[in-house]
Amino acid sequence: MTARLDIPAHLRPPWRHLPGLAALGQRRLGPPALHPLTRPAALGLWLFALAVMHAGARLLGHKSAMLSVTGPRTCRPRRAACAAVFLLGTAAAVAWLWLPLQAADYAVAHHHLPPLVAYGAALTAVLALICEVGNMLLHGRAVFPASITVRRLRATGGTWWEAGTFAAQDNDPVSAGRLLHTALALADTHHIGLVAVPNSPATQRAYIRRGFRPGPVHPGVLVRTPQP
Known part of the structure; x- marks a missing residue:
């Protein structure tokens, strides 16, 4: 199932920042x-x-830093x-x-x-x-294994979203950490599980430190159940 949730305004980037974030995404995430x-x-x-x-x-x-989510109505x-x-x-x-x-x-x-x-x-x-x-x-x-994992987890019950497009400037790890911490807190508040595909070893380590574990479908897909 999915949850109806409007991302709070303070967590959404201003429209004027999108060109810079697009350049960041194209450079860091590719192709x-x-x-x-x-x-x-x-x-x-x-x-x-x-x-x-x-x-x-x-x-x-x-x-x-930026992070996208797929799943919320x-x-x-x-x-x-x-x-x-x-x-x-x-x-x-x-x-x-x-x-x-x-x-x-x-x-x-x-x-x-x-x-x-x-x-x-x-x-x-x-x-x-x-x-x-x-x-x-x-x-x-590359997104297909994550989508398959989300569908399988939803079939077992609970609310699951897919987290993707996670990137930040190399010289600004603080923004990346704060964004990820805030996003996970929002997910936990609404009892939402997350599925993510790390785009680099550093991102994978960051996800694992915050409770993500290898998923049941593909070893490269990480899963995080809602934390109390």
Whole structure:
């Protein structure tokens, strides 16, 4: 089962922090950009994903640290906001694919730019987004064991959420620790179990220190039952 819970406002990062958090997530969690020319597309996809999670009150933040949760049911206004941000991001992606070709048409017709140069640059921008979408989908297979674990645990009873997208700046471990401590306290208050996939050995050690243990489905998936 899932619990209806709106993440408290003081645990949600301001909207203006999302670009910086997107850069942090792309750098720390990946996947790495396929090429320096495709990095803006990779950052844009990260920003899109974080904006959707933020609109749905599923993104927690403290200074340079962030953590997302999957599982809580949200109220209808939150679901509407999430859908609106998703549609806006989708429209931006379509514009990314359409505008370079229109700009190339204009450059060839009005500025006599060689078609090979104009359309070559346009196709580079278009292919950058397409390739990075494929890159993220390919690396997104890592979340499947966590999702399977969540479904199996929910079948046994209790409320279980999936915690992911946990990252912080290397020089700010305090923010990471405080965010994780606050998030776990919130989960314990509402008797919520958590499932997480560590993205590094340091993150795995941090989770284990806070009560996570190897899950029943996959050794790389950690599980934490609610603490009294």
